[in-house]
Structure formats: C-alpha cells, structure tokens
Amino acid sequence: METGTTAVPRRGFAMALMVISSVGISFGGLLLRSMEGADAWQINFYRSLAIAGAVLIILVFQYRRNTVQQIVRIGVPGLWASALLATAGVAFLQAITNTTVANTLFTLSSIPFITAALAWVFLRESLTRATLVTMIFAAIGVAIMMVEGFGIGSMYGNGMAFVTALGFASFAVIVRRNRQVDMLPTLMLSGVLTALVALSVQWRDLGISFHDLALCIVWGGVMSGIGNSLFIIASRHLVAAELTLFMLLEFALGPLWVWLVINEVPTAWTLAGGVLVITAVTVRALMEMRRTAPKLRRGRPSPM
Numbered sequence: 001m002e003t004g005t006t007a008v009p010r011r012g013f014a015m016a017l018m019v020i021s022s023v024g025i026s027f028g029g030l031l032l033r034s035m036e037g038a039d040a041w042q043i044n045f046y047r048s049l050a051i052a053g054a055v056l057i058i059l060v061f062q063y064r065r066n067t068v069q070q071i072v073r074i075g076v077p078g079l080w081a082s083a084l085l086a087t088a089g090v091a092f093l094q095a096i097t098n099t100t101v102a103n104t105l106f107t108l109s110s111i112p113f114i115t116a117a118l119a120w121v122f123l124r125e126s127l128t129r130a131t132l133v134t135m136i137f138a139a140i141g142v143a144i145m146m147v148e149g150f151g152i153g154s155m156y157g158n159g160m161a162f163v164t165a166l167g168f169a170s171f172a173v174i175v176r177r178n179r180q181v182d183m184l185p186t187l188m189l190s191g192v193l194t195a196l197v198a199l200s201v202q203w204r205d206l207g208i209s210f211h212d213l214a215l216c217i218v219w220g221g222v223m224s225g226i227g228n229s230l231f232i233i234a235s236r237h238l239v240a241a242e243l244t245l246f247m248l249l250e251f252a253l254g255p256l257w258v259w260l261v262i263n264e265v266p267t268a269w270t271l272a273g274g275v276l277v278i279t280a281v282t283v284r285a286l287m288e289m290r291r292t293a294p295k296l297r298r299g300r301p302s303p304m
Contacts, residue, residue: 014237015284018246021230024223026253029105031219032096033262038212040093045198045206046213048089050220051228052191058229059184071185078181081174082189088167089194091160099157105251107161109277112244113139114169119240123177131242134284138248141276144269169244175232176240184232187225245284252277 035043056067063070074081096104112135119125127135175183199206208216235243252274259265 010237014234015242015246017230017234018238018243019249019282021227021234022246022249023253025227026250027223027257028219028250029096029254030257030261031215031223032093033258034215035212036209038208038216039202040097041198041202042206042208043212043216043219044090044093045195045202046208046216047220047224048086048191048194048198050191050217051225052188052195054221054225055184055188055191055229058225059188062184070182071188073181074178074183074185074189075181077174077178078183078186079189081171081178081183081186082193084167084171084174085186085190086193086197088164088171089190090197091163091167095157095160095164097157098160104157104161104164105254107158108165108168109138109248109251110162111165111169111172111247114165115172115240115244118169118173119176122173123240125176125239127239127242130284130287131239131245134280135245137280138245138277141248141252141273141280144273144276172235172244173240175235176243179236182232183235184229187228187232191220248277 032043038046059067059070092104092108095107116127116135171186175186231243255274
C-alpha cells in the first residue's frame with residue numbers, strides 16, 4: 001500500500017518535469033521566427049503531424065499491443081480534451097502571426113489564473129498558501145509585462161491568443177479530472193485534428209522548404225511532443241492551477257531566446273516582468289523539492 005511519505009515526493013518530481021517541459025517548449029517562438037517562408041497553416045500541418053507521430057511512438061513503446069485499447073480508454077473526456085487542445089494549437093499560430101509575440105505571450109500568461117478558476121468551479125480544487133503567494137507574484141510580473149504590450153497588435157490576433165488560453169486551461173482541467181486514466185493519447189488525437197483542419201484550409205499549397213520542414217519536426221515531434229507528454233505525467237501529482245503555473249516559464253523565457261539569438265530586443269518592462277515570473281516559479285519549485293526531499297529519504301529502502 002502506498003503511504004503518504006512515498007506519494008508526497010512525487011510533487012517535487014512533477015514540478016521538475018513541468019520546469020523541463022516549459023523550458024523546452026519556450027523555444028517555439030524562436031523556431032517560428034527562424035522559418036524561411038512557411039505560413040501559419042503550413043506550420044500547423046507539419047508540426048501537428050510531428051506531434052501525433054512522436055506521441056504514437058511513445059504509446060507503442062509503452063503499451064505495445066495494447067496501444068489501441070489505451071487510446072480507446074480516454075473516452076468522451078479525452079475526445080473533448082483533444083478538441084480543446086487542437087483549438088488552442090490552431091488559435092496560437094493565428095495569434096502569433098497576426099499580432100506581436102509579446103501580445104500573444106502576455107495573453108497566454110493568464111492560463112494559470114483561468115485554470116485556477118475553472119478547477120475551483122468544476123473540481124473544487126483549493127490552492128496551498130505557497131502556490132497562492134507564487135501566483136500573486138507571477139500575476140504582478142505578468143501585469144508589468146502587459147504595461148506596454150497591448151498598445152500594439154491586432155484585435156484578431158489578441159482574440160486568438162485569448163482563445164488559446166481558454167482552450168489550454170480547459171484542457172488542463174479535463175486532464176486533471178481524469179488523472180486516473182493515461183490521457184497521453186489526447187496529444188496524438190489533437191495533432192491529427194489540427195492537421196486535418198490545416199489540410200482543409202491549405203490543401204492546395206503544402207509545399208515548404210526542407211529547412212522549415214525540419215524546424216516543424218523539431219518543434220512538434222521533440223519540443224511539443226515530449227514537453228506535453230511530461231505535462232500529462234505531472235498532471236497526476238499536481239493540481240490544475242499548479243500545472244499551468246509552471247507554464248509561465250515558457251512565456252517569460254520565449255522573448256529571451258528571440259532576443260539572444262535574433263537580437264529582437266525586449267523592452268525593459270518585459271525583462272522586469274519576466275524576471276519576476278521566473279523567480280517566483282523557480283523559488284516555488286525549489287521550496288517544494290526541498291520540503292519533500294527528507295520524506296523521500298525516509299521512504300527510501302535501506303541498501304541490503
């Protein structure tokens with residue numbers, strides 16, 4: 001039987017997975033800016049196929065001949081989750097190509113707070129004091145970054161960014177509610193759905209350069225595929241708001257990589273807010289891992 005002392009340390013491990021996931025996915029904006037000529041629909045098509053392929057490989061490796069059965073197990077909630085994630089994926093590229101990267105990331109920074117509200121309503125999940133304090137400091141950081149952000153950009157792009165935030169927050173709540181089921185297949189199905197939508201729009205022109213195709217495969221198959229898989233694993237040990245709280249690292253680090261590599265210089269407000277977000281999330285993760293480390297050592301069997 002699993003005791004409390006062996007279950008608690010998994011929270012620190014789950015937070016570490018979320019940090020790794022968010023840092024990896026944060027390079028997406030850099031890859032997008034590095035594309036030679038592929039448009040949003042072409043990127044969505046190839047990136048989504050790469051996600052679906054990567055997750056299918058993981059499922060086959062994990063479940064082998066029971067892969068189909070595992071996909072069926074997600075049921076209706078999994079189908080809803082897949083549709084919501086696909087909607088978020090399509091809306092994200094529409095947002096980031098129709099408004100500034102800053103506007104998109106600032107709007108997506110609201111995901112943890114939307115998730116917390118939805119989880120409180122539908123899951124009755126409460127927040128620990130430490131998580132609540134972290135969210136307050138992170139919200140201050142987001143507000144600082146938003147000071148200059150919404151003075152530029154299009155209404156359509158900003159609207160699509162909000163659709164992205166709402167879609168992913170809803171996806172996170174469904175995954176958390178059904179944590180007893182491995183919801184990894186939802187990532188594959190969402191990739192298939194996104195690719196079908198992109199195909200229906202762009203089927204006459206899917207030709208892109210090898211350079212852009214390689215970036216789509218890296219973005220979808222490696223960064224998003226593996227990163228979102230870690231998100232699914234972490235969802236079994238963290239509440240919904242904590243899951244998406246660590247995603248703020250992605251939105252804070254995204255402009256940094258573009259700045260360092262492409263020399264797209266962020267404003268002082270963006271830097272200040274991003275530093276506050278990164279600091280708040282990092283301190284929260286380190287506190288949790290430090291708190292659970294002694295319990296992990298006590299629960300470890302003696303070497304005999």
